[in-house]
Amino acid sequence: MDDIEAKVLSNDQIAPGYFLLKAKLPKPMDPATPGQFVMVKVSDSEVFLRRPFSIYDYNRGILSVMYKVVGKGTASMSTTRKGSTVSVLCPLGQGFTIQDREAYVVVAGGIGIAGVHALAKRLGRKTSLFFGCTGKTELPLIGDLTPFDPHVATLDGSAGFRGNVVQLLSKHLETLKEKDFEVFACGPENMLRSLKKLLEKQRVPCQASFEERMACGLGLCFGCVKKTVDEEDPYKRVCKEGPVFDLWQVCL
């Protein structure tokens, strides 16, 4: 783990309101597992705290972060120019743990795709990818995951299945029933909630990546907790024990 001054190689809008930032790290980042994240220092006088972003991709010293503009931090990030520097604290948190299974199911909602991108690539074949978004303008978020030919759901029905990604997944669960498989998910909390409902009966093994407002990203402040079933310490830190949790451990 380290705080690294990275040089911005590109920061392109990949879909309306979504950006992909690529930065060159002067020194290699410590080994990272899919699902880990970074804290980015936004150079803007009005932005005080760092902002957390999943490691979308990291290789040969180049870190990629895919982000959605939702507020002042991401808005000012979107204006970052090629050649400028950003400091990134990385890699942070606990990523996904990968066991050998007959099949893997990766479920992503909207920008949640950024949290499972590196994972999907790691899992490779044996993986079926489900991606849900509001409409077809967000399809570019799939980026280089098209080879997985993902099952797509759009809320407005402008592409693929009309509805949310969990409804779409439910139709395919049948085909997987027999297999020993595991689900990996990242997306808005309500998506994870309905996913939990869907998987409840068979209690399919499932790891999910969660979000929470953060101050430090290092486990120092206890500001970013999620409630779990653990009686003794119900509140776990998303930045330290997470962001990836066993779905069955989290209270949703």
Added chain:
Amino acid sequence: MDDIEAKVLSNDQIAPGYFLLKAKLPKPMDPATPGQFVMVKVSDSEVFLRRPFSIYDYNRGILSVMYKVVGKGTASMSTTRKGSTVSVLCPLGQGFTIQDREAYVVVAGGIGIAGVHALAKRLGRKTSLFFGCTGKTELPLIGDLTPFDPHVATLDGSAGFRGNVVQLLSKHLETLKEKDFEVFACGPENMLRSLKKLLEKQRVPCQASFEERMACGLGLCFGCVKKTVDEEDPYKRVCKEGPVFDLWQVCL
């Protein structure tokens, strides 16, 4: 008076630690008299308040400010790039009032030259200019006033008279004695103090430009006062009733 977004044409170091900033105003500034000043908004998250600077020169829509780097505001101003914009609130305060006299004497100490530059040009012939500084590295501050062939004093004696500018002036007062003349001064407070002593006997008419820390520059906060001999309202606002005061009115 107005708050104007000006475009920086140049911002060059003219002597070690001294800069001349030239900016193009999109619309003409209201008529300004020599000795008036502007409030510059420094675009730096650590700098909260605007900073006051004399109008070094203004013509054909181009405003010039000569400044010395003394702290974080001027330090960050010195990094302002050509092409960037600065907002300047201008013109502010009361400048010098010019009456017809047989002779004029302009006295400037260090960066104080910035406060009398426009004045000297206005007074033209009949003016003798006295400039004091620490050493010859600061002579470039005289800039385009060399035609006045100024009497120069340096504290280290590296150029002209060795000593301070008031000592130098005292040697020349003789020659002026007979005449009806007026002194105009701008410089550090201790220079103005000794100037006052020097002129006390004959109580030569003298206008001097003063400095004080400012918040608003508009007369709103009463933060920038100088003590005067006025019994009823001793504290006058440098930004509103000043920066130019009748030397004999000010308590030094």
Added chain:
Amino acid sequence: MASLSVKLFGRTLRNPVMNASGTLGYGEEIEPLWGVETLGAYVTKGLSLKPHHGNPVPRVWEERRGLINSIGLQNIGVDRFFNEHFAFFKEKKTPIIVNFFGFTEDEYVACAERIKPDKLIVALEMNLSCPNVKRGGISFGKDPDMVHQIVKLVKAVTPIPLIAKLTPEVKNIREIAQAAFEAGVDGFTLLNTIPSMVVDVEKRSIPIRGGLSGPALRPVALKAVYEISSSLPLPVLGAGGIMNSNDALSFIMAGACAVQVGTATFIDPYTIPKIIKGLGEYLERCRCPRITGIVGAVHG
């Protein structure tokens, strides 16, 4: 076009935005940029029975995102204000709130007595941050009993609505407000500056001790506005680090029926007109017919 007008003590103000006392001079100073008639009401510089010369310099100091001032309440005195400046507001038909102070109870009372009711005078705003010289210099505003006493005394001598302007340096601002309420005060202005100081590390000196204003004060003032406006049936004017219309809206939704802008004017002298414009745009955007509709919007 949505309406920004608000009622305060039976008077209608064209909008809920005022300057904070002591941050817009005597009113004329801002004329070259915009007119005081732009304001919902002009709040006077702090006035006292006798003129005050104020403190020596430095009187202002920059803090990261804040300002520390020790003006020392320089003012020309209540009589000269009305002789020399009141006509200006009459002519501009701009309602005013008269901020005043004293260092003894008698001074407060005598000063309030001099101010004759006028249809342009919306209220008197008493600055309770002043030291009570007869009580070892502790601010009137820190002690519930002193607050109760001074409010009672002043109410007894003036028919003009009385606003108590409170200091943040208190144990429990609710208790202070309660004391003023029971003594018959008509409203509150929250907050005044927070006592603070600066150390110059190079010179190893204390260049200034004074009141901190600006953004640093905002979340504290916001909480005070919320607590008082949700617990007492009196109008509250919000002040403290309001820099833009979003900040103004947060104070209004927290329960302020009007806001006062101080330090922000020093950074951008057009802040007040911009805020007024911004409030109008917000109402349009969320199809809200009038600003009064969102006062206290966050109250449970």
Added chain:
Amino acid sequence: MASLSVKLFGRTLRNPVMNASGTLGYGEEIEPLWGVETLGAYVTKGLSLKPHHGNPVPRVWEERRGLINSIGLQNIGVDRFFNEHFAFFKEKKTPIIVNFFGFTEDEYVACAERIKPDKLIVALEMNLSCPNVKRGGISFGKDPDMVHQIVKLVKAVTPIPLIAKLTPEVKNIREIAQAAFEAGVDGFTLLNTIPSMVVDVEKRSIPIRGGLSGPALRPVALKAVYEISSSLPLPVLGAGGIMNSNDALSFIMAGACAVQVGTATFIDPYTIPKIIKGLGEYLERCRCPRITGIVGAVHG
């Protein structure tokens, strides 16, 4: 090489820089970046007799140049801290200051009793910002009598030096400190966060109520440090918006024998090592042999 070491309650600390309680987890969390042995002393997260789960989210919110938190004192309890974490500091030979709290006098006392003297334990730091549930929830730290009482009770059960950590939300911090002093307290930490809140203008809601920390607090904390250190013969630890070595120096010159850094660590996790380095460089620059030489440098 100038000396940064300071003496506190007879113990020698390698430097005067500590983390502020609750801003460096349980200590191990920072290991990947730098070791706790870098610190003059490690200040524990606030500990209580029984574990506390803390508040629901959001627990942190960004303010312009400040942070508002409502962690709710989540902690594993004093016993588990000593069973599970103390060994780590033993092994690293890092002195610690044990921050603790309670919601009743009994909880404070019982918690303090559990902490056995140890050569690594420099002091207990009692967080007086907690609500006294038996007194309508007013913070212990706001009332001189409550402060006197609780300090007396705790001193009676522990031989370990006791530091009172005060809240800024008081009428007169000198009066509070005096009460603690008379009850036998051994030192002070100034300040804790300022109660504040946020309004979300779009959602028209109050996303968080909590304590404001960071630069906004600095000039207020600095004044408190100056006032207390210049009026009472006890060591003062300064905390509040210290972001760099210049800020640290201003607290030290104002009279703090050590400083605590909190929020700044969240923005730059290397702030503490950088400050330690900066203090050393300052001493070299002005040829000052030891940091203790400039403690209280601005005192008249």
